[in-house]
Amino acid sequence: xxxxxxxxxxxxxxxxxxxxxxxxxxxxxxxxxxxxxxxxxxxxxxxxxxxxxxxxxxxxxxxxxxxxxxxxxxxxxxxxxxxxxxxxxxxxxxxxxxxxxxxxxxxxxxxxxxxxxxxxxxxxxxxxxxxxxxxxxxxxxxxxxxxxxxxxxxxxxxxxxxxxxxxxxxxxxxxxxxxxxxxxxxxxxxxxxxxxxxxxxxxxxxxxxxxxxxxxxxxxxxxxxxxxxxxxxxxxxxxxxxxxxxxxxxxxxxxxxxxxxxxxxxxxxxxxxxxxxxxxxxxxxxxxxxxxxxxxxxxxxxxxxxxxxxxxxxxxxxxxxxxxx
Amino acid sequence: xxxxxxxxxxxxxxxxxxxxxxxxxxxxxxxxxxxxxxxxxxxxxxxxxxxxxxxxxxxxxxxxxxxxxxxxxxxxxxxxxxxxxxxxxxxxxxxxxxxxxxxxxxxxxxxxxxxxxxxxxxxxxxxxxxxxxxxxxxxxxxxxxxxxxxxxxxxxxxxxxxxxxxxxxxxxxxxxxxxxxxxxxxxxxxxxxxxxxxxxxxxxxxxxxxxxxxxxxxxxxxxxxxxxxxxxxxxxxxxxxxxxxxxxxxxxxxxxxxxxxxxxxxxxxxxxxxxxxxxxxxxxxxxxxxxxxxxxxxxxxxxxxxxxxxxxxxxxxxxxxxxxxxxxxxxxxxxxxxxxxxxxxxxxxxxxxxxxxxxxxxxxxxxxxxxxxxxxxxxxxxxxxxxxxxxxxxxxxxxxxxxxxxxxxxxxxxxxxxxxxxxxxxxxxxxxxxxxxxxxxxxxxxxxxxxxxxxxxxxxxxxxxxxxxxxxxxxxxxxxxxxxxxxxxxxxxxxxxxxxxxxxx
Numbered sequence: 001x002x003x004x005x006x007x008x009x010x011x012x013x014x015x016x017x018x019x020x021x022x023x024x025x026x027x028x029x030x031x032x033x034x035x036x037x038x039x040x041x042x043x044x045x046x047x048x049x050x051x052x053x054x055x056x057x058x059x060x061x062x063x064x065x066x067x068x069x070x071x072x073x074x075x076x077x078x079x080x081x082x083x084x085x086x087x088x089x090x091x092x093x094x095x096x097x098x099x100x101x102x103x104x105x106x107x108x109x110x111x112x113x114x115x116x117x118x119x120x121x122x123x124x125x126x127x128x129x130x131x132x133x134x135x136x137x138x139x140x141x142x143x144x145x146x147x148x149x150x151x152x153x154x155x156x157x158x159x160x161x162x163x164x165x166x167x168x169x170x171x172x173x174x175x176x177x178x179x180x181x182x183x184x185x186x187x188x189x190x191x192x193x194x195x196x197x198x199x200x201x202x203x204x205x206x207x208x209x210x211x212x213x214x215x216x217x218x219x220x221x222x223x224x225x226x227x228x229x230x231x232x233x234x235x236x237x238x239x240x241x242x243x244x245x246x247x248x249x250x251x252x253x254x255x256x257x258x259x260x261x262x263x264x265x266x267x268x269x270x271x272x273x274x275x276x277x278x279x280x281x282x283x284x285x286x287x288x289x290x291x292x293x294x295x296x297x298x299x300x301x302x303x304x305x306x307x308x309x310x311x312x313x314x315x316x317x318x319x320x321x322x323x324x325x
Numbered sequence: 326x327x328x329x330x331x332x333x334x335x336x337x338x339x340x341x342x343x344x345x346x347x348x349x350x351x352x353x354x355x356x357x358x359x360x361x362x363x364x365x366x367x368x369x370x371x372x373x374x375x376x377x378x379x380x381x382x383x384x385x386x387x388x389x390x391x392x393x394x395x396x397x398x399x400x401x402x403x404x405x406x407x408x409x410x411x412x413x414x415x416x417x418x419x420x421x422x423x424x425x426x427x428x429x430x431x432x433x434x435x436x437x438x439x440x441x442x443x444x445x446x447x448x449x450x451x452x453x454x455x456x457x458x459x460x461x462x463x464x465x466x467x468x469x470x471x472x473x474x475x476x477x478x479x480x481x482x483x484x485x486x487x488x489x490x491x492x493x494x495x496x497x498x499x500x501x502x503x504x505x506x507x508x509x510x511x512x513x514x515x516x517x518x519x520x521x522x523x524x525x526x527x528x529x530x531x532x533x534x535x536x537x538x539x540x541x542x543x544x545x546x547x548x549x550x551x552x553x554x555x556x557x558x559x560x561x562x563x564x565x566x567x568x569x570x571x572x573x574x575x576x577x578x579x580x581x582x583x584x585x586x587x588x589x590x591x592x593x594x595x596x597x598x599x600x601x602x603x604x605x606x607x608x609x610x611x612x613x614x615x616x617x618x619x620x621x622x623x624x625x626x627x628x629x630x631x632x633x634x635x636x637x638x639x640x641x642x643x644x645x646x647x648x649x650x651x652x653x654x655x656x657x658x659x660x661x662x663x664x665x666x667x668x669x670x671x672x673x674x675x676x677x678x679x680x681x682x683x684x685x686x687x688x689x690x691x692x693x694x695x696x697x698x699x700x701x702x703x704x705x706x707x708x709x710x711x712x713x714x715x716x717x718x719x720x721x722x723x724x725x726x727x728x729x730x731x732x733x734x735x736x737x738x739x740x741x742x743x744x745x746x747x748x749x750x751x752x753x754x755x756x757x758x759x760x761x762x763x764x765x766x767x768x769x770x771x772x773x774x775x776x777x778x779x780x781x782x783x784x785x786x787x788x789x790x791x792x793x794x795x796x797x798x799x800x801x802x803x804x805x806x807x808x809x810x811x812x813x814x815x816x817x818x819x820x821x822x823x824x825x826x827x828x829x830x
Binding site for chain 1: 417420421
């Protein structure tokens with residue numbers, strides 16, 4: 001097996017084992033109902049994590065994701081509830097704003113050579129602050145279009161339901177996988193993460209690709225915000241605080257190397273599902289504090305970082321370590 | 326000289342950095358179907374010339390011509406469209422991606438807008454067999470040896486440009502078999518009519534593969550010659566530029582066998598860096614190290630200082646066995662090292678002269694014996710005076726000093742630790758005449774005071790002047806130890822150039 005596939009395989013195995021253990025303890029967890037809810041409850045996280053996967057493969061990080069979700073929710077709520085826009089128009093505006101926002105971050109990262117960590121941290125404060133200036137309160141969204149989308153679902157055998165937003169997430173994952181593995185843009189993203197100097201010498205349009213990567217991440221974060229507003233039927237400036245960190249966790253647990261260059265979009269899907277499983281287990285148990293979710297995620301993350309280190313150190317080709325000539 | 330005979334030509338190219346003339350009206354012509362070696366010591370202008378030919382730099386004067394037409398090359402990608410491809414010493418590919426993708430990145434075959442992996446890998450397999458590589462094009466590039474990666478890089482460059490191939494020290498990190506493999510590939514490409522520029526420090530390789538040679542020195546063209554008209558000594562002479570025949574014989578400093586042995590290296594070496602060598606160093610002795618750049622001189626110094634720990638052989642200090650796992654061990658044993666690249670590895674540019682001088686001593690003392698400011702000032706003042714460091718104040722940043730004064734600061738840094746053994750790598754490179762004399766004087770004084778030293782230098786006259794013995798490095802191997810009377814730069818050049826298997830080449 002290619003070594004880059006190994007962390008993904010490990011995640012998949014851990015997911016299957018963890019799910020089996022959970023099912024042994026709570027047989028009810030093995031149902032399409034629970035699975036359907038997995039998808040619905042984690043839809044916004046999954047969509048944001050797809051964008052994050054691209055950013056991390058390219059060797060960067062995007063801390064603005066959670067704030068963009070919150071901002072998008074507030075923007076849509078205000079546009080539809082206060083200003084009477086149709087939700088579809090509001091969606092389009094929100095996605096456009098996010099695209100500009102991501103492009104601005106990408107420009108800054110590439111042309112000013114500022115680390116993505118700092119630029120997107122600034123982006124996070126901007127988006128979160130911007131949302132809070134629009135309103136401090138939760139703005140409910142009452143529109144028949146929302147109700148229509150909420151009713152849109154596929155009934156699964158066994159009483160489960162695949163909601164509209166669950167479908168959106170699956171579509172984003174499939175599209176993301178295609179983009180990453182079968183397009184030139186995807187190969188450029190991996191190239192940047194592998195070695196950006198080599199990439200530019202090999203003719204990769206570094207500037208354009210960098211801008212596109214952050215645009216993609218912000219647009220997907222805005223889509224996650226739309227999904228989140230469908231999920232909660234409201235916009236709240238403090239929504240989705242810390243989601244960027246959950247997304248990063250899902251990406252890393254899904255087998256993407258934090259230093260860039262290696263990773264799979266579908267691995268992130270497994271990562272998101274594993275996080276969802278932990279949450280669901282804790283809800284089923286009922287006696288555990290929800291903070292256990294964080295502890296388990298922390299342990300998992302740590303495990304995966306060590307695992308990747310081991311895999312990539314053990315199978316490195318036998319050549320001299322980099323040294324001065 | 327007809328214009329049309331050259332595929333790629335530089336005519337009177339000038340490049341100026343600040344006040345420094347990096348290239349002074351250099352002419353260079355490359356024919357189709359030849360391997361043209363470009364030689365010169367560090368700072369000779371080789372890389373500047375290459376960067377101009379690949380479009381990475383723009384010349385400040387003169388022209389670049391492709392097929393007799395004057396062109397402006399904006400950047401390496403633009404040069405590629407003129408048929409000029411480059412492979413660097415550091416393989417500039419993506420180790421995290423497949424071999425096939427490295428060959429075709431940016432030009433992948435597509436179907437319905439999506440990359441056609443199957444076709445790409447099929448094409449890659451065909452292409453690679455032409456280079457004698459039978460490997461899975463879907464495998465990760467980083468899992469292959471450097472030689473294979475190098476060939477993949479060549480395949481990509483030829484595929485995308487196809488007229489001129491520039492190889493910038495492609496063999497620096499290859500072993501002998503790998504070099505031969507690479508040479509077969511280069512030979513095939515040459516027969517296919519490609520024009521190849523080959524840059525290396527290994528003279529054997531130049532004679533093994535090149536047809537013509539161009540030698541640069543101090544930014545000027547020395548000569549372009551047919552290689553079969555030259556022997557090794559001629560080439561070394563062109564590179565070092567000493568008119569050696571007229572330089573008088575100088576006796577080395579008399580050896581002093583009565584003094585005790587300080588250091589003994591036996592079979593000391595490091596894989597892929599320097600072949601095992603034996604060397605005994607007495608107190609009060611200066612060992613001069615001669616050899617061309619890339620001959621393993623610096624590597625030997627780094628191994629002696631523990632910067633790259635040795636992986637074979639033994640070392641004895643004052644008769645007792647010792648091991649160097651790191652530079653800290655070496656400093657504890659009383660070693661000091663002034664590295665070749667002063668700016669990157671020597672000075673701490675933003676720190677003051679005083680701090681730069683005391684830092685090694687402070688490192689030796691450890692955490693709990695901090696030198697206070699007065700002590701620091703006293704030490705720095707003492708050396709500032711005795712070494713004649715020209716600084717407006719001991720508290721000014723050392724990066725503002727001239728190269729010669731920086732070198733004196735680094736030397737003072739080690740002298741402050743009262744070392745028994747000093748390694749100086751090119752201590753006089755790029756510094757002015759006054760500082761130069763001061764440093765040579767200091768070396769002589771320290772030797773007379775009983776310090777043992779190893780001094781690496783390209784200045785052969787200078788090496789002869791202060792050394793008690795001279796060791797010669799070639800191809801990462803210590804090939805000769807010269808001692809006694811009648812050593813002159815000519816003898817050293819012979820030793821550098823001489824190759825035991827020259828007859829077989």
